[in-house]
Amino acid sequence: MIEVKNLYKSFGEHHVLQDISVSFEPGKINLIIGGSGSGKSVLTKCMVGLHEIDSGSIKYDGKEFTTMNFKQKKEIRKDIGMLFQASALFDSLTVEENVLFPLEMYTKQTRKEMLERVDFCLDRVNLENANKLYPAELSGGMKKRVGIARAIALNPKYLFCDEPNSGLDPFTGIVIDQLIQEITKEYNMTTIVITHDMNSVMETGENIMFLYQGKNWWQGDNNEIVKSDNKELSEFVFASKIMKQFKNI
Amino acid sequence: MITLFENIGAYFILLSRVFKKPDNYKLIFKQTIHEMVSLGIGSLGLIAIISVFMGAVVTIQTATNMNNPLLPGYLVGFATRESFILELAPTVMSLILAGKIGSNVASEIGTMRISDQIDALEIMGVNSASYLVFPKIVASLIFIPIIVIYSMALGIIGGLLVSMYFDGMTLNDYILGIRFDFKMFSITYALIKSVFFAFIITSIPSYFGYYVKGGALEIGKASTKSVVYSSITILIINYLLTQMLLV
Numbered sequence: 001m002i003e004v005k006n007l008y009k010s011f012g013e014h015h016v017l018q019d020i021s022v023s024f025e026p027g028k029i030n031l032i033i034g035g036s037g038s039g040k041s042v043l044t045k046c047m048v049g050l051h052e053i054d055s056g057s058i059k060y061d062g063k064e065f066t067t068m069n070f071k072q073k074k075e076i077r078k079d080i081g082m083l084f085q086a087s088a089l090f091d092s093l094t095v096e097e098n099v100l101f102p103l104e105m106y107t108k109q110t111r112k113e114m115l116e117r118v119d120f121c122l123d124r125v126n127l128e129n130a131n132k133l134y135p136a137e138l139s140g141g142m143k144k145r146v147g148i149a150r151a152i153a154l155n156p157k158y159l160f161c162d163e164p165n166s167g168l169d170p171f172t173g174i175v176i177d178q179l180i181q182e183i184t185k186e187y188n189m190t191t192i193v194i195t196h197d198m199n200s201v202m203e204t205g206e207n208i209m210f211l212y213q214g215k216n217w218w219q220g221d222n223n224e225i226v227k228s229d230n231k232e233l234s235e236f237v238f239a240s241k242i243m244k245q246f247k248n249i
Numbered sequence: 250m251i252t253l254f255e256n257i258g259a260y261f262i263l264l265s266r267v268f269k270k271p272d273n274y275k276l277i278f279k280q281t282i283h284e285m286v287s288l289g290i291g292s293l294g295l296i297a298i299i300s301v302f303m304g305a306v307v308t309i310q311t312a313t314n315m316n317n318p319l320l321p322g323y324l325v326g327f328a329t330r331e332s333f334i335l336e337l338a339p340t341v342m343s344l345i346l347a348g349k350i351g352s353n354v355a356s357e358i359g360t361m362r363i364s365d366q367i368d369a370l371e372i373m374g375v376n377s378a379s380y381l382v383f384p385k386i387v388a389s390l391i392f393i394p395i396i397v398i399y400s401m402a403l404g405i406i407g408g409l410l411v412s413m414y415f416d417g418m419t420l421n422d423y424i425l426g427i428r429f430d431f432k433m434f435s436i437t438y439a440l441i442k443s444v445f446f447a448f449i450i451t452s453i454p455s456y457f458g459y460y461v462k463g464g465a466l467e468i469g470k471a472s473t474k475s476v477v478y479s480s481i482t483i484l485i486i487n488y489l490l491t492q493m494l495l496v
Contacts, residue, residue: 045368048372049371049372050368050371050372073374074374075374077372077373077374078373078374080372082369082372084365084368084369085365086364086365088364088365088366088368088369089366090361090366090369091360091361091364091366101373102373104273104275104276105272105273105276105373105375106374160372
């Protein structure tokens, strides 16, 4: 479980996050939604330690992350997998080497064991015969799959996904969503997904947090979001005509 | 002025992260070999062409300007050797490498920064500065002195080829000049300089690439800046080392 309490973060005079308190539970898809510039990515980067926070607390299974030194943070980070919006695969490495990277860095397994794990992870994301390809040779959907395979290589407890289905066609987007959902249940991970995609919100949102102007504006699940009368949330979620019709049904 | 000091401070902060104990020696070693191949071997062709032609040109220019019968013929070979060993091979080749390797390093690391690859390393708990920059510095500290020796040899060979057909000088005079009053310290001096330059050629572009913000346009700017700052630093360090070692 990840618990965030009274988190504040600003860049100069610009207050990006204000008094954010939220809990993300294991075995669930926890969604962070909100408009552009609402602070979703900054919140995620604060949680994984890429940004220093101004004040507040971030706890991983009860352990305070913000006061840890580099070595202690490193131990927590071994349990974190992250899927980036642009996949962030290492360009100079093949698919196999990308997934192998965290294993080589942190495990003392033999080469054979590591390669077996790589094959397992790539199979798990339904990616076959791509081991020797470079990221430049992959489609958007394949890159996301490799990103997920790399993120789960070390069996993480926490999985962060930054807009996992952005830039993908609707079908591939759904496949990626389902994959994240399956992996989350299978390994009982605490999964946090940043998304703009309302299909994902309705399909997978078990715990949804709506960020508005840097504040935790609303929290609930995919059933509650339809019934909510929160004005800003409704304007965001039901922005299109189709979604408005869906709400009225 | 403040920005300059901020940059210098940030550069040394980056270096302090680069020289922290590596996370995994095996991976760093693998990466160093990769860098030696990509940065070092990849530069051999260019350096060979430049050195041979520069050696030939220096020989012709010296010969045409020393047609006084009172000057001994071997001075052409002597001048070519001295200029190549003392200045052209260590300094001019380093300036050329600052352009070739520097822009490559800055754009490679800069692209990794803007495409979140550096963030991905950090989230995995990897010291990205050490993993990305340390192997480049080590590789250049090993191969740039080798390239400098290689350039000296090829420059002198370039002059030798010209001396075989150029009117007004003989091959024997050239060879005599190359062997005349040779001081081993000149090679040591050139190698000391090349070690300093090797460090500059990789560390300054790494700094500009590592802290790049924005997109493709900023990567281009960082790449240009890295070449300019590396070249200026090489020239300043060259002056200081020459003052310290030769005077």
